[in-house]
Amino acid sequence: xxxxxxxxxxxxxxxxxxxxxxxxxxxxxxxxxxxxxxxxxxxxxxxxxxxxxxxxxxxxxxxxxxxxxxxxxxxxxxxxxxxxxxxxxxxxxxxxxxxxxxxxxxxxxxxxxxxxxxxxxxxxxxxxxxxxxxxxxxxxxxxxxxxxxxxxxxxxxxxxxxxxxxxxxxxxxxxxxxxxxxxxxxxxxxxxxxxxxxxxxxxxxxxxxxxxxxxxxxxxxxxxxxxxxxxxxxxxxxxxxxxxxxxxxxxxxxxxxxxxxxxxxxxxxxxxxxxxxxxxxxxxxxxxxxxxxxxxxxxxxxxxxxxxxxxxxxxxxxxxxxxxxxxxxxxxxxxxxxxxxxxxxxxxxxxxxxxxxxxxxxxxxxxxxxxxxxxxxxxxxxxxxxx
Numbered sequence: 020x021x022x023x024x025x026x027x028x029x030x031x032x033x034x035x036x037x038x039x040x041x042x043x044x045x046x047x048x049x050x051x052x053x054x055x056x057x058x059x060x061x062x063x064x065x066x067x068x069x070x071x072x073x074x075x076x077x078x079x080x081x082x083x084x085x086x087x088x089x090x091x092x093x094x095x096x097x098x099x100x101x102x103x104x105x106x107x108x109x110x111x112x113x114x115x116x117x118x119x120x121x122x123x124x125x126x127x128x129x130x131x132x133x134x135x136x137x138x139x140x141x142x143x144x145x146x147x148x149x150x151x152x153x154x155x156x157x158x159x160x161x162x163x164x165x166x167x168x169x170x171x172x173x174x175x176x177x178x179x180x181x182x183x184x185x186x187x188x189x190x191x192x193x194x195x196x197x198x199x200x201x202x203x204x205x206x207x208x209x210x211x212x213x214x215x216x217x218x219x220x221x222x223x224x225x226x227x228x229x230x231x232x233x234x235x236x237x238x239x240x241x242x243x244x245x246x247x248x249x250x251x252x253x254x255x256x257x258x259x260x261x262x263x264x265x266x267x268x269x270x271x272x273x274x275x276x277x278x279x280x281x282x283x284x285x286x287x288x289x290x291x292x293x294x295x296x297x298x299x300x301x302x303x304x305x306x307x308x309x310x311x312x313x314x315x316x317x318x319x320x321x322x323x324x325x326x327x328x329x330x331x332x333x334x335x336x337x338x339x340x341x342x343x344x345x346x347x348x349x350x351x352x353x354x355x356x357x358x359x360x361x362x363x364x365x366x367x368x369x370x371x372x373x374x375x376x377x378x379x380x381x382x383x384x385x386x387x388x389x390x391x392x393x394x395x396x397x398x399x400x401x402x403x404x405x406x
Contacts, residue, residue: 035128036110042098062138072163087145125384129392179363188369204280215271317351326364333398
């Protein structure tokens with residue numbers, strides 16, 4: 020089993036901290052991608068693709084024997100629109116209001132560490148591809164990568180793997196699950212259109228305020244009726260807005276936004292149908308036009324059994340603690356787009372019991388996970404090739 024040298028580790032920590040210092044939001048990760056490409060050149064990959072699905076990068080390492088499977092490992096390029104509060108870091112974010120608060124900087128470092136290992140010792144056969152994917156946080160990136168023929172026709176994965184660090188779990192513990200690993204979710208935007216008028220003549224307009232309030236209450240009623248869903252299904256109203264701030268105007272439009280999520284894809288579909296019907300009926304009763312659209316759509320991340328077992332065997336070989344999650348995770352991950360199309364699995368790596376939670380302003384990725392994550396990825400290659 021190949022391990023990272025102390026020099027390699029120091030260089031990768033430096034890369035991680037540099038990525039942390041210069042975070043970029045989903046879809047605009049050009050500098051991040053450039054830094055990755057520059058660093059990867061130290062490891063002489065056989066080929067580097069850039070501009071995949073926007074800003075994505077893929078580095079290909081050919082095996083000694085070219086015949087064999089193509090195994091893709093994925094990390095994410097993007098940061099979050101969350102300001103950093105842990106100011107004591109020597110590498111804190113220089114971009115105000117933007118931070119690597121999900122640990123994607125660490126995931127990129129883990130993937131790059133795998134590149135270092137493959138440079139020292141090629142895979143026995145087939146090829147290994149390091150995919151740095153844009154726009155995970157908005158659910159757009161994985162889908163965009165899959166629209167690129169260079170990924171589907173030239174790279175042509177046989178297997179896909181990814182990991183996420185997980186605060187609140189013991190450091191280095193491997194967390195796996197068969198079948199559904201992370202929830203499906205989507206953002207729902209409901210727009211109501213009435214007719215504006217002077218506030219002194221409300222009878223000349225159609226104010227959608229009451230309908231907006233009824234939709235908020237209606238959505239909450241739907242989600243409280245748990246028995247109509249097979250497994251955990253959630254709806255969170257995240258925003259509601261009526262008109263503009265103008266005391267002389269009786270408003271003519273309103274917006275309600277909600278996040279819908281479910282462990283099971285069919286539950287999410289049912290929730291979409293129920294909320295649609297609710298909007299349709301309320302809009303009709305107030306003679307309003309309505310429009311419904313969905314954004315940030317994440318499929319459920321569904322793991323394949325053989326690939327989960329490969330992860331579990333690797334964890335045993337590395338003498339890492341592991342646990343099987345009883346329930347799927349409530350958060351969403353666009354990696355589900357890959358497992359819907361290719362054999363693969365997603366797993367988590369404990370980031371420490373007392374670590375700040377993901378998406379919190381004082382979160383920072385623990386660098387000691389870099390060698391662990393890379394060793395797991397490296398071990399998975401051997402498990403797949405030995406099947």
